[in-house]
Amino acid sequence: MLGLPPAAGAPAGTVDDPPTAPDAADAVGTVLGQVLDARLRDSRAVDPVFARDVAERVAALVARGGKRLRTAFACCGWRAAGGSGDTTAVLRTGAALELLQACALVHDDVMDGSLRRRGAPALHVELARTHWAAGMHGPAETFGTSAAVLAGDLALVWADDLLTETAFGTPHGPRLHGEWRAMRAEMVAGQYLDLHAQAARSSGVDEALTIATLKSALYTVARPLALGAILAGADEHTVDALRAAGRCAGLAFQLRDDLLGAFGNPALTGKPADDDLRSRKLTYLLAVAHRLAGTTADHHAAAALAPDADTGTDHAVERTRAALERTGARETVEAKIGELAADSLRHFDRTGARPAVRREFAALVARASGVTAHRAEGAG
Structure with missing residues (x-):
């Protein structure tokens, strides 16, 4: 097997x-x-x-x-x-x-x-x-x-x-299938918007968050949480609380993945650390950096982060990485991940789950986001 x-x-x-x-x-x-x-x-x-x-x-x-x-x-x-x-x-x-x-x-x-x-x-x-x-x-x-x-x-x-x-x-089959059907449509929509943003050379923060939510956050955390709850016969209040918790935790997961895509160690992640930078994929990290470069009039960073910037060489990729650091985008995204992790724990508490299950969820959020439960509580 x-x-x-x-x-x-x-x-x-x-x-x-x-x-x-x-x-x-x-x-x-x-x-x-x-x-x-x-x-x-x-x-x-x-x-x-x-x-x-x-x-x-x-x-x-x-x-x-x-x-x-x-x-x-x-x-x-x-x-x-x-x-x-x-x-x-x-x-x-x-x-x-x-x-x-x-x-x-x-x-x-x-x-x-x-x-x-x-x-x-x-x-x-x-x-x-x-x-x-x-x-x-x-x-x-x-x-x-x-x-x-x-x-x-x-x-x-x-x-x-x-x-x-x-x-x-299962007696909950129709609800289960409905959740699954919604998840598949969101995945396709997110993937298309990702392609569209690259072709349109978009750089908006809100657009980046929409893509991250549809393409990853919902189907990585929110929908799986809801699918499991539906199998247990959960009421809509519980499912809604889990979807909200999952949306926040899933976004934290995707933003962490964005950071790993720019700064991660390929030996640990199993994938290259510069694909997103070379392709100029619209991530929240790049969008925030582009906005900060404009706000601070950092013309060198803005040039390196522009949607149409040359990224065909290792030197160009390193320039982009340096701009992500210099603008403060990396720190900003780290802070956002902490806020999202804290929000996810608060939403999960609304389910009334037993303490052991709340601890389990906190451990999963820490694993997905790289933010410990203690840090998440502090961010809240």
């Missing part, structure tokens, strides 16, 4: 004690292993070449893991709403979220031209190399891009199938 080792105790999906966030990562790995094995059997029955080149690569990407944050937040939302007993539905929903994340990563890497993902070549790069090594006709890059789009589509199909099967098995 391709999944991670099972958590200690009973098999995943059947334990009576609801999984905490650390346990959920292991437990969903087991569920994913079972799901991927079944999907690979189906794919091999369709065609062995398709299974080898596409399906197996999608399964390998999913099995390589990542933070499993979406699963952890789904389980936390379930616990916040009083979920207990059989964990099958919430873990399968978590597995569907991990498959959806694989779709987003594959497509995002194609659109951004990213070369690395989770410490390995991005899928479109790997497929292009396969084309070249086999001596096939036509441009290898075009083949890799086209095949990767299909691979992302396959991950989405697997995610939708799993969520639908799960919804059929």
Whole structure:
């Protein structure tokens, strides 16, 4: 099986004690292993070449893991709403979220031209190399891009199938599917607005926040929390509080990711630290820096941060990095992350969740945002 080792105790999906966030990562790995094995059997029955080149690569990407944050937040939302007993539905929903994340990563890497993902070549790069090594006709890059789009589509199909099967098995199926449907539309809208902002050379702070909210915050935290709560039969007050908490925590997560995208260590993040800077992707970090450069009349920083600035060389990227520091944008974003983390904890308290669950959520927010619970409380 391709999944991670099972958590200690009973098999995943059947334990009576609801999984905490650390346990959920292991437990969903087991569920994913079972799901991927079944999907690979189906794919091999369709065609062995398709299974080898596409399906197996999608399964390998999913099995390589990542933070499993979406699963952890789904389980936390379930616990916040009083979920207990059989964990099958919430873990399968978590597995569907991990498959959806694989779709987003594959497509995002194609659109951004990213070369690395989770410490390995991005899928479109790997497929292009396969084309070249086999001596096939036509441009290898075009083949890799086209095949990767299909691979992302396959991950989405697997995610939708799993969520639908799960919804059929619970009395909360219609609400569960409605939340899932809204999340998918938000993801696509956020991804398009991201592309649109790059093409339009936008630099607005509000636009950057909208993109971050739609593309990442809602589907990373807010919707997973709500999906888990719905599976526990939560009322709308609880779900609304969780969505608000998740929106803030998810934005904090994305702003931290923006900082890592500019200043992170590739050996730790598994991806290059300059992709966003080279592509001039509209992030909140860049938008804030651009605004601050204008406010302080820092013409050198403004030139380095301009949407149409040359970013084709390492020197140009370093100039951009230096401008992010000099304008104070990095410190401003750090402060914003702290405020968002504090707001998320306040919204979560409105759910009336038990203290143990509140502590679990605070730990997850700290993990996602890089802000400890103590610092978040101080920011509030």
